[in-house]
Amino acid sequence: DSGVTQTPKHLITATGQRVTLRCSPRSGDLSVYWYQQSLDQGLQFLIQYYNGEERAKGNILERFSAQQFPDLHSELNLSSLELGDSALYFCASRPGSGDTGELFFGEGSRLTVL
Amino acid sequence: AQKITQTQPGMFVQEKEAVTLDCTYDTSDQSYGLFWYKQPSSGEMIFLIYQGSYDEQNATEGRYSLNFQKARKSANLVISASQLGDSAMYFCAMRETNYGGSQGNLIFGKGTKLSVKP
Numbered sequence: 001d002s003g004v005t006q007t008p009k010h011l012i013t014a015t016g017q018r019v020t021l022r023c024s025p026r027s028g029d030l031s032v033y034w035y036q037q038s039l040d041q042g043l044q045f046l047i048q049y050y051n052g053e054e055r056a057k058g059n060i061l062e063r064f065s066a067q068q069f070p071d072l073h074s075e076l077n078l079s080s081l082e083l084g085d086s087a088l089y090f091c092a093s094r095p096g097s098g099d100t101g102e103l104f105f106g107e108g109s110r111l112t113v114l
Numbered sequence: 115a116q117k118i119t120q121t122q123p124g125m126f127v128q129e130k131e132a133v134t135l136d137c138t139y140d141t142s143d144q145s146y147g148l149f150w151y152k153q154p155s156s157g158e159m160i161f162l163i164y165q166g167s168y169d170e171q172n173a174t175e176g177r178y179s180l181n182f183q184k185a186r187k188s189a190n191l192v193i194s195a196s197q198l199g200d201s202a203m204y205f206c207a208m209r210e211t212n213y214g215g216s217q218g219n220l221i222f223g224k225g226t227k228l229s230v231k232p
Contacts, residue, residue, distance in 0.1 A: 002158070002160075002161075033219050033220075042222060042223075042224050042225065043205065043222040045219045045220075045221070048219055056219060058219065088157060090159060092159075100147060100164050100166065101147045101149075101164075101209045101220075102149055102161045102164055103161070103219075103220055104161065105151075105158060105159035105160075105161075106158075107156075107157060107158045108157050108158065108159075110157070
């Protein structure tokens with residue numbers, strides 16, 4: 001158990017819909033990262049937050065947005081869903097400084113868009 | 115740009131034997147970190163081992179060791195005494211260059227699927 005909690009574990013929805021994925025980082029971790037894992041693209045970095053502020057953006061679509069709340073949990077919002085958005089979405093956390101940099105991953109949220 | 119290359123899409127190993135999973139990386143940074151993760155069929159990503167670019171010794175964690183050859187820019191994972199439970203995807207990753215004050219995210223390779231045969 002990494003200590004990172006993601007909900008829901010599985011989600012099935014239709015094209016055009018909007019979903020919200022939730023992540024609770026390990027206790028005390030300030031940095032949260034979101035990744036998308038699909039068969040053809042592998043593990044793609046989406047976005048990073050540090051103590052409530054956006055720190056880095058990767059290959060995140062404009063239809064996707066995220067935020068980190070004062071209690072450090074984070075949400076990834078996916079809107080106008082397309083079939084190609086079907087993937088495993090990971091949240092990961094780390095303390096943010098003074099460590100070697102390994103990320104601790106949640107179990108992922110598997111999104112299926114029909 | 116930084117890049118991680120894993121050239122072995124799939125590997126087979128006999129139970130109790132050792133196996134090496136290849137990873138090469140490309141970076142112009144002097145300071146960097148390399149990581150290996152395991153992803154079993156259940157999907158979670160499990161951190162295995164870390165090697166810092168300035169570490170003189172190869173990292174070891176139980177049955178996992180990292181064969182770090184800096185001049186060749188390779189960071190191969192060696193699993194000794196393979197077990198059936200080692201069957202999984204294995205990802206090599208590098209910490210991205212610092213920017214914006216953060217330590218950066220991890221860049222992952224495409225992964226190697228390891229199958230352990232009884």
